[in-house]
Amino acid sequence: MDAHCAQVPVLPHQNPEPRLSHHALRSSRLRRSALATGVAVTLATALLAPVAAEAAPRLTTPAAPDIPVANVKAHLAQLQSIATANGGNRAHGRAGYKASIDYVKGKLDAAGFTTTLQSFSYNGSTGWNLIADWPGGDTTHVVMAGSHLDSVTGGPGINDNGSGSAGILEVALAVSRAGLQPTKHLRFGWWGAEEYGMVGSKNYVNSLPSSERSKIDAYLNFDMIGSPNPGYFVYDDDAKLDSLLKDYFTGVGIATEPETEGDGRSDHAPFKNAGIPVGGLFSGADYIKTSAQASKWGGTSGKAFDACYHSSCDTSANLDDTALDRNSDAIAYAIWTLGTETAPPPGTSFENTADVSIPDAGAAVESPIAVTGRTGNAPSTLKVGVDIKHTWRGDLVVDLVAPDGSTYRLKNSSGNDSADNVIATYTVNASSEVANGTWKLRVQDVAAQDTGHIDSWKLTF
Numbered sequence: 001m002d003a004h005c006a007q008v009p010v011l012p013h014q015n016p017e018p019r020l021s022h023h024a025l026r027s028s029r030l031r032r033s034a035l036a037t038g039v040a041v042t043l044a045t046a047l048l049a050p051v052a053a054e055a056a057p058r059l060t061t062p063a064a065p066d067i068p069v070a071n072v073k074a075h076l077a078q079l080q081s082i083a084t085a086n087g088g089n090r091a092h093g094r095a096g097y098k099a100s101i102d103y104v105k106g107k108l109d110a111a112g113f114t115t116t117l118q119s120f121s122y123n124g125s126t127g128w129n130l131i132a133d134w135p136g137g138d139t140t141h142v143v144m145a146g147s148h149l150d151s152v153t154g155g156p157g158i159n160d161n162g163s164g165s166a167g168i169l170e171v172a173l174a175v176s177r178a179g180l181q182p183t184k185h186l187r188f189g190w191w192g193a194e195e196y197g198m199v200g201s202k203n204y205v206n207s208l209p210s211s212e213r214s215k216i217d218a219y220l221n222f223d224m225i226g227s228p229n230p231g232y233f234v235y236d237d238d239a240k241l242d243s244l245l246k247d248y249f250t251g252v253g254i255a256t257e258p259e260t261e262g263d264g265r266s267d268h269a270p271f272k273n274a275g276i277p278v279g280g281l282f283s284g285a286d287y288i289k290t291s292a293q294a295s296k297w298g299g300t301s302g303k304a305f306d307a308c309y310h311s312s313c314d315t316s317a318n319l320d321d322t323a324l325d326r327n328s329d330a331i332a333y334a335i336w337t338l339g340t341e342t343a344p345p346p347g348t349s350f351e352n353t354a355d356v357s358i359p360d361a362g363a364a365v366e367s368p369i370a371v372t373g374r375t376g377n378a379p380s381t382l383k384v385g386v387d388i389k390h391t392w393r394g395d396l397v398v399d400l401v402a403p404d405g406s407t408y409r410l411k412n413s414s415g416n417d418s419a420d421n422v423i424a425t426y427t428v429n430a431s432s433e434v435a436n437g438t439w440k441l442r443v444q445d446v447a448a449q450d451t452g453h454i455d456s457w458k459l460t461f
């Protein structure tokens with residue numbers, strides 16, 4: 001929570017007894033009434049619920065398909081065969097990695113994706129990223145999912161990270177099978193040399209012009225989603241993406257925990273560092289599952305989520321099919337939801353017309369508006385329409401309060417502004433605020449005499 005704009009000195013609470021003030025020449029009507037009734041210094045808020053001025057048309061999101069875990073496992077069987085045929089691994093600079101890339105690319109080309117191989121050099125070896133674009137959608141709004149396809153040199157890397165690679169591959173193939181026509185442009189990425197420090201994904205992000213980076217609305221990372229002693233961890237880097245993925249698991253009755261051990265340790269890091277909203281799922285690595293976690297997720301407490309992490313035993317036997325299935329379905333849910341989002345029509349507004357009396361030289365009062373149905377954050381040009389009936393408007397300080405309590409100063413007090421009423425529209429950069437929630441207009445009368453009330457106010461997105 002924080003306050004925006006420089007703090008403006010607000011006159012300390014004044015006792016409402018008459019005093020020589022700039023109001024001295026004013027009619028004494030108000031003075032008499034203020035003295036007679038005294039001023040109840042309470043924080044009052046409107047009791048009536050605000051009414052949304054016009055609801056955005058509800059567009060149905062096509063339901064995401066179930067992802068057959070057998071298909072995901074078939075991809076993993078292929079990756080296992082590739083590792084077995086190439087020295088037991090699929091590491092950067094080894095034959096097994098290029099064979100893995102060729103397998104994934106072949107499936108995507110056959111399914112109608114536009115694929116691009118991006119090569120890079122690292123440690124004296126050539127590496128590759130594979131980028132697959134699903135034709136269509138608004139290319140100024142890109143929804144992206146990615147996984148690293150490389151393993152460590154010491155093993156086949158089926159859970160780390162064949163699981164994520166196979167999961168997003170099967171979701172991409174499901175997009176093709178469905179002939180999905182998303183509103184946003186869908187892009188999938190398979191990264192090289194992650195095990196050497198996110199080398200491939202860094203290469204991809206760094207090679208993107210900033211104009212292209214700014215088009216990526218979301219990057220979802222999936223690195224280990226089939227751990228044999230699984231946990232259900234959701235990346236908590238971005239509020240919207242975090243709640244989207246958590247909503248999926250809530251819907252299927254699975255408790256989740258925030259993913260904290262992987263900060264900066266996988267391919268979402270370069271995207272996050274470039275200011276792109278990131279999210280993702282993780283089923284656990286070499287950390288130990290607690291008894292509390294075992295009681296909600298099953299599996300074995302006191303054992304690692306994946307005891308074969310970075311080991312030769314990270315084979316196709318090193319998987320939990322249920323976790324692989326649930327996480328693959330969650331990926332599909334996220335891709336379908338984000339990919340078919342429609343921006344609400346411009347000018348969607350929410351209004352509260354309830355009158356709220358403003359105590360003369362008293363405490364601040366508030367009028368709430370509950371914003372619902374929005375996705376993501378508020379815009380940088382949030383319009384705040386204010387209608388306050390009040391003589392000598394110089395008495396008034398007006399703030400917008402965001403759902404998290406952050407305040408945005410709309411109007412400072414100005415003693416010599418003797419005009420009546422505050423009827424104005426302010427533009428606020430609220431892009432750091434989540435749109436949905438209860439916003440408030442906070443008004444305080446900081447000088448004695450002259451009173452009034454909030455007549456109405458409106459938020460327009």
Ligand code: DTR
Nearest residue numbers: 160223224261262265266282285
């Ligand atoms: N998959 C590991 C990196 C890693 C370790 N913990 C997390 C948590 C969340 C995402 C990734 C990770 C690797 O590739 O070495």
Ligand code: ZN
Nearest residue numbers: 152160195310
């Ligand atoms: Zn790894």
Ligand code: ZN
Nearest residue numbers: 160161223224
């Ligand atoms: Zn990994």
Ligand code: CA
Nearest residue numbers: 447448449450
């Ligand atoms: Ca006053």
